[in-house]
Every structure is written in structure tokens, then in C-alpha cells.
Amino acid sequence: MSNDAIKLMEKWEKRKTSFYNRMKKDIISGYFDKEMEHVIRSLFKVKEAYPTSSCSGRLLIISSRVPWKKRNVKIVYKTHEINESLKQEVLDKIFESEDENLWLYLQPPIIHISCSNLETATELIKLARNTGFKESKIFMKTGTGWHLELKGKELLVVPIKLEGTLLFEKEKLEMVIEETLRIFNDFKDKIIKFEIAIKNTLIK
16 A cells, blocks of 8 residues: 555544544534434444434424525424324424415435445445435545445425415325324334444444
């Protein structure tokens, strides 16, 4: 290995340690997404890889005429976690809101990873796609490694209220929320499957 290659590897290892220490700090502070903790810890055990950011998927209620424009968007409700009262929480937020426009917005899980070599990057993408992260790809190669984006394909954007008018009767709105929560729950299953695949394939 050349001196330049050694220096690059040392730089990569230093960044891995820095991101690992940041993860530990975020877990202690409560900032870390709990649903991602086990899979992120497993990724740090892969010698040639480390995660740089992650999200287990988010369910949001957004107040905006068009939610894909970030300007003037207000988040009425947001959660990463599923609990027994979640359906009622979402319903309450919708009916309590005085905003003119409301959208139910479900974002899929996403993980960004840096790999020190192409072989590991390729294997991680394969594992991710096989466990449900269908939009996974290498999006950049830099001096700090091969950078991956692992992402689910599911994205749900449903208008709930427009110009002050609710678009669903309560019973049908409950059906929409139930289906949203079913997809949200599938996200968690995929994260677990990906973690198991990492442990079985890449951790030595």
C-alpha cells in the first residue's frame, strides 16, 4: 500500500471514530432515533464501513398548500416511533388543527454510509435492496470513501384538508391512518431484516 493510500485510510478511520463517538453522545442525550440504534451499532462493527446519518422513517402532519415546497411549511405533528396511541394522536392533531391545509406525509427509512472500498459498498447495497431498501445506491466517491444512500421506495403524501375543508369523513380518515401505520410498521421490520443480514454477512 502506497503512502498516499495509507494516509487516506488513516483519515477514513479517524472519521469513523468521530462518527462513532457522536453516536454515543446522541444516544446518551436522547437525540438519537431509537428505532435505528441496533442497526447503526451493527454497521459500526463492519470493518470497512460506518454510518454517517440515519432516519427510521417519519410520519408527519404538515400544514401547507403544497407540501413539497419547503417555504411556509409548518409541521403540526412528527414522530419516528410507533406506539399504541399513535392512531388517536394523529386523529386528534388533525381535528384540533385550525390550519387551512393539512397533509399526511410518510417518509421511508434512510441510511447514509461511508465505505473504504467498493466491494463492501456493493455488498451493503445488495443486502439493503434484498431487505426492502429498494432505492439504495452509491451516490458519490470522494477521498473519504464510497458514499452510499440506502432508502426505502415507499413515500406516502395524502391531502387531508384543503382550503379549510376536510376531504374525508372520520370513518374513512381512520382507514387512511390505519393503512399509513401499517406501512410505517413495515419500515421497522425492514430495518430489523437489514440488521440481521449485516450480522450474518459482513461482521467477522
